[in-house]
Amino acid sequence: MNQRALWRRASLRALAFFAIGYALGLLFGRPWIVATAALFLLLVVGTWQVYRLSHWLDDIDSPPPEASGLWGQLFNQIRLIQARNREEQGLLSGALDYLRDSLKSMRDAAVIVNTNGYVVWMNASAEQMLGLEQHGGVGSSLIELVPFSEFAKYLSAQDYHRPLRIDPKEKDDPSLLVEISTFGEGDRLVFLRDITEHFRLEKMRKDFVANVSHELRTPLTVLKGYTETLLTLDEELTGKIHKPISQMEMQVNRMEVLVRDLLWLSRIESVEPGEKTGSVNMQGLLEEVAHYLGPVWPEREIVLECSETGDVRGDFMELQSAVSNLIINALKYSDPKHPVQVKWFEGADHKLMLEVSDRGEGIAPEHLPRLTERFYRVEKSRSQQTGGTGLGLAIVKHVAAGHQAELQIESELEKGSTFRLVFANSTFNAA
Numbered sequence: 001m002n003q004r005a006l007w008r009r010a011s012l013r014a015l016a017f018f019a020i021g022y023a024l025g026l027l028f029g030r031p032w033i034v035a036t037a038a039l040f041l042l043l044v045v046g047t048w049q050v051y052r053l054s055h056w057l058d059d060i061d062s063p064p065p066e067a068s069g070l071w072g073q074l075f076n077q078i079r080l081i082q083a084r085n086r087e088e089q090g091l092l093s094g095a096l097d098y099l100r101d102s103l104k105s106m107r108d109a110a111v112i113v114n115t116n117g118y119v120v121w122m123n124a125s126a127e128q129m130l131g132l133e134q135h136g137g138v139g140s141s142l143i144e145l146v147p148f149s150e151f152a153k154y155l156s157a158q159d160y161h162r163p164l165r166i167d168p169k170e171k172d173d174p175s176l177l178v179e180i181s182t183f184g185e186g187d188r189l190v191f192l193r194d195i196t197e198h199f200r201l202e203k204m205r206k207d208f209v210a211n212v213s214h215e216l217r218t219p220l221t222v223l224k225g226y227t228e229t230l231l232t233l234d235e236e237l238t239g240k241i242h243k244p245i246s247q248m249e250m251q252v253n254r255m256e257v258l259v260r261d262l263l264w265l266s267r268i269e270s271v272e273p274g275e276k277t278g279s280v281n282m283q284g285l286l287e288e289v290a291h292y293l294g295p296v297w298p299e300r301e302i303v304l305e306c307s308e309t310g311d312v313r314g315d316f317m318e319l320q321s322a323v324s325n326l327i328i329n330a331l332k333y334s335d336p337k338h339p340v341q342v343k344w345f346e347g348a349d350h351k352l353m354l355e356v357s358d359r360g361e362g363i364a365p366e367h368l369p370r371l372t373e374r375f376y377r378v379e380k381s382r383s384q385q386t387g388g389t390g391l392g393l394a395i396v397k398h399v400a401a402g403h404q405a406e407l408q409i410e411s412e413l414e415k416g417s418t419f420r421l422v423f424a425n426s427t428f429n430a431a
């Protein structure tokens with residue numbers, strides 16, 4: 001029976017009680033009193049059902065009280081809602097267990113901290129990494145458990161777009177990678193990964209490249225000296241070997257540039273962003289670069305547009321090498337008819353931007369993601385002709401990272417390219 005019919009039946013029953021009471025009352029000459037007594041009886045029955053309902057709600061897991069009509073329907077509905085809730089609860093707690101199990105079994109340390117930075121939960125890897133007994137860290141401040149100043153700064157800065165890498169300060173310190181995501185009302189899930197081995201290998205690679213480049217410098221200088229001397233000799237004396245010697249000189253020069261760029265890259269990689277405390281006036285730097293490139297590219301025009309006068313916190317030499325690489329690339333890979341545009345301005349979100357645009361050959365989209373890799377070239381033969389080493393954009397990328405700037409590249413084939421360095425607000429110095 002549907003709800004409406006049940007309500008109709010209950011109303012009719014109340015009416016019938018009243019009518020029968022009233023009719024019986026007529027027999028005794030007190031119709032209103034007997035009718036009211038009949039309605040009171042109905043009220044007592046209702047109160048009894050409410051009592052049974054409240055008794056059942058105290059122990060909701062027991063079967064509902066037996067009842068028919070409207071009360072039976074009500075008990076049944078409550079039982080159905082209860083069953084549905086229980087099913088949803090089961091599903092939710094299953095999902096929660098599943099999530100917790102997956103976090104528990106992770107090799108990375110996973111920690112949940114509340115808005116105030118206190119640990120709410122952590123997995124076994126976190127306890128092990130932080131040297132804690134079981135559940136020893138719950139309730140503690142995570143900043144105290146991970147006592148690195150850069151971590152404290154990162155956790156409180158609330159900007160978790162990029163992961164944080166904590167490099168070892170002492171020989172036996174670990175190297176950590178930290179990733180944080182926020183959820184709920186300010187709670188945070190913190191992942192800590194031990195990358196000490198990765199850091200050690202990376203350091204070995206950097207040291208190796210730096211050492212090899214350094215060691216190559218002396219033999220190269222000797223070779224260069226000899227080829228130059230040979231080329232100054234009378235052609236009659238050198239005769240047939242004049243051409244191979246010229247080629248040797250060209251290749252020695254190329255190697256010299258390569259070694260210079262590799263050493264420069266090693267130096268940039270080894271300087272931490274925090275160590276760059278200089279103040280660089282970008283307008284002055286750009287004017288200087290344009291000034292010394294002018295005589296090298298006399299037929300080309302470099303148009304400078306500086307609408308920003310603020311300084312940038314950083315290293316003059318590094319920024320100069322990044323800017324030079326971008327401008328030289330624009331000159332190398334563009335049509336000599338068009339000037340190269342260099343802009344220094346304040347862009348979106350008050351971020352300072354350096355933009356180098358050319359109307360040159362452009363770069364196909366599939367090359368863009370790999371462009372800043374060492375030795376990656378779009379067309380090997382052409383960049384060798386232009387004297388490139390394939391390290392220019394790798395240098396730009398590392399200089400950008402060291403100055404908390406992002407390198408953005410936009411390019412369209414046959415139309416040209418724009419290379420943009422977008423500096424984070426924290427890189428500014430008050431002018």
Ligand code: ADP
Pocket residue numbers: 325329330333334358360361362363371376377378379383384387388389390391392393394417
């Ligand atoms: P390279 O020394 O070969 O110029 P880079 O690292 O500076 O090395 O650049 C990598 C490659 O990116 C270049 O070989 C070239 O193919 C491409 N490239 C860089 N800048 C531009 C540009 N402005 N226009 C077109 N292609 C470019």
